[in-house]
Amino acid sequence: MFVALGIKQEQRAAATLTEYRQAGQELPEALAQLQRIEANNPSAFVTMGGPDGRRMPVSMAIAGVRNAIDTTDDGTEVSLIRYPLSWGTMAGGLLAFLAGLTGLLAARVAALRAQQSRDALVRNFDRLRRGLPFALAAVLVGLSIASVSASLFEAASLWFWDHLSTGSMKLFAAAVTLAALAAYSAVMAVIALRRVFDLYTMQPLDIRGLVVSRDEAPGLWRFIEDLAVRHEALMPDSILISLTEGFFVTEAPVRPLGGDRVLQGRTLHLPAPCLPLLGETELAAVIGHELAHFSGGDTTYSRRFAPIHAGLWRTLTALGERSGTGGFVITPALHLGFHTLESFDLAVAQHRRQRELEADRRASLVSGPESVPLALIRSAALAPAIVGTLNDAFSAPETSGPDLMAEIQRRVEGGLPDPAAHLEECQPHPTDSHPPTALRISTLGVQLDERLLARAARGPVAEDTSLPHRLFADWSGICQALTAAFLDEAREAHRLDRAELEAAAAAVPKEHTVLYENGRPMIWAMAFIAAMFVAFAIGSIFFGQSLGIGNDSGTTAFVGAVTALGVCIALAHAAWVRHKTKAPLMTLTPDALVSARLREAIAWTDVAGMQVTTSRRLTLVLALHEEAPLPNRIGFSIYNKVNRRKRIVVLEAMGIRGMKAADFEALVSRYLTAAYARRRLAGD
Helix, strand or coil: CHHHHHHHHHHHHHHHHHHHHHHHHHHHHHHHHHHHHHHHCCCCEEEECCCCCEEEEHHHHHHHHHHHHHHHHHHHHHHHHHHHHHHHHHHHHHHHHHHHHHHHHHHHHHHHHHCCCHHHHHHHHHHHHHHHHHHHHHHHHHHHHHHHHHHHHHHHHHHHCCCCCHHHHHHHHHHHHHHHHHHHHHHHHHHHHHHHHHHHCCCCEEECEEECCCCCCHHHHHHHHHHHHHHCCCCCCEEEEECCCCCEEECCCEEECCCCCCECCCEEEEEHHHCCCCCHHHHHHHHHHHHHCCCCCHHHHHHHCHHHHHHHHHHHHHHHHCCHHHHHHHHHHHHHHHHHHHCCHHHHHHHHHHHHHHHHHHHHHHHCCCHHHHHHHHHHHHHHHHHHHHHHHHHCHHHCCCCHHHHHHHHCCCCCCCHHHHCCCCCCCCCCCCCCHHHHHHHCCCCCCHHHHHHHCCCCCHHHHCHHHHHCCCHHHHHHHHHHHHHHHHHHHHHHHHHHHHHHHCCCCCCCEEECECCHHHHHHHHHHHHHHHHHHHHHHHCHHHHCCCCCHHHHHHHHHHHHHHHHHHHHHHHHHHHHCCCCCEEECCCEEEECCECCCEEHHHEEEEEEEECCCEEEEEEECCCCCCCCECCCCCCCEEECCCCEEEEEECCECCECHHHHHHHHHHHHHHHHHHHHHHHC
8 A cells, every 4th residue: 555655646746846847947938038028018918828818917927927936946846855755655665565475475384384393393483583573674664664755745745735724734734743653653663673673582481489409409300310311301401499380391591580590501390389299200200201302303392492482472462562652563563473473373283282292102101101191180180279278378478387388288188189170171381382181191092090090189198298308408498488488479469469459549538529510511502592592583573574474473473482482491401400510410438429310329349340431421330249239219310220130320411510521430430449449458
């Protein structure tokens, strides 16, 4: 569309430039000819503009030609300015079009090739992600140039209008504003380019955990070294342990929360709550599965694809959120970026499934055929107890014990709930995904029977709970440190939440806020209608003869009666509106909304949701909770309703005096939020 617009602009600019250049050659010749005529006969008359032109004195014609010459010079300059702008529109549009088309075709070809193998996926994605920033930058730059050039061209075109009326001046102002907006969008897009080229940089994963060294966990490091040798896999460079994540490995940068250190290289993450509840064989199977991702071609996938693919999604999402006004030109580039990533979805899903199933197979060969199914089922069955304990501790950090792992063990002493309910779940991962547990077990060829489910549902035994003490130099200290960090974070979250609640509760005054209906527009409308009736009556008196009603006394009386009745009705309605709007429409108190249209007040905490609309009248819609009492209306009103089936209260008005609809909605929302904030604070 920009290219087509640019072609049209180029044609217009070329035609205008040719016209003014031709006029620049012809007008001096015409001026010289007129001056010769004036020298011979000063009172001569000439005809300007051809046979059908205007006849005028030669002196007037000379003055007109001179003005035209001055205008022609200015017009030629404006035409010279407009002409390259048309090419800017075409060039910018063509650049954006070719960049977008190239990006789409490259994404399609790369996605098709990526389905061939895992190496092809990594190779093609690596090529595409290197070229993606340049394609996005070309789209941004092209659209910026095209939009600015097109806007400035049209703004300059207004100079050629013969008469600049008020409407044309508004158009000129709009064109200049649009050009300024386009220029600002271009600047914002250029600023965003820095963020686009950050697509080369992987952002670190933030994990709430502790890094354990060889001195802190000598048994664990020996245990993992033995597994790495048996799996012919690379050793992790760092081991991270936390409360809230699952088992996973990554080669993306990892930043443990609470510190500035960023872990580079291969990182193995272990969930502390699972370590005393999984047997040694099951733990070996899970860690062996993760180490399998550090062997063979999976290492390249783990390093060059999985974290970068996830990082690209996060980066493009952040770029869209920060685009601001520049979204006018950034949005098309974002669509291209997201489309490029989505084109790999099929290949990614295919290879993710293959790599997880292959890792399961490798782990089962080393740790035993039933070790992987047992570990998968038991980890899924433990999740509710772990999540429940952590949620309870986060909700009440002051009453929690110093060791959350001990609390989790206490909750599962009697055994785990039925593991069969978790067979369709997937193991969590911060940058990847896993197939369902049932599919992974069936692929291993293990019979999923009652015996296997019973083993997975066993309660903690001494052999399991003592395992972390053999792996860590001070397992109790690790547990208490993780618990303390978790509870400190919970306390900080509660402090911030309470501060927000207190601010919300203090956002409304303790005094009542009285609102009045805005009847002034209606009063003025009725006054105008009454004036129209009066004007009609006066007109019928003075122009009755010409209208054919002056000779008929009955008609005159009828017209007078109708106009008098119209004036009375309009003035009476205006007086009624004025009287009605003197009384408060509604009163907002910290605890409830009191309406002049309802017998009972509506407590804010009875309101589940609210909405303000302004189609023909200002409308406040309140949706009440199921257990909340419904108010009763005072008298009959077609504008105020209480829908008992839907539990909705509708209050309408002509407007709120001294307040716009958006301000009224914000005010009611503050009172509603403040009431719920006070209730939560009282509950604390």
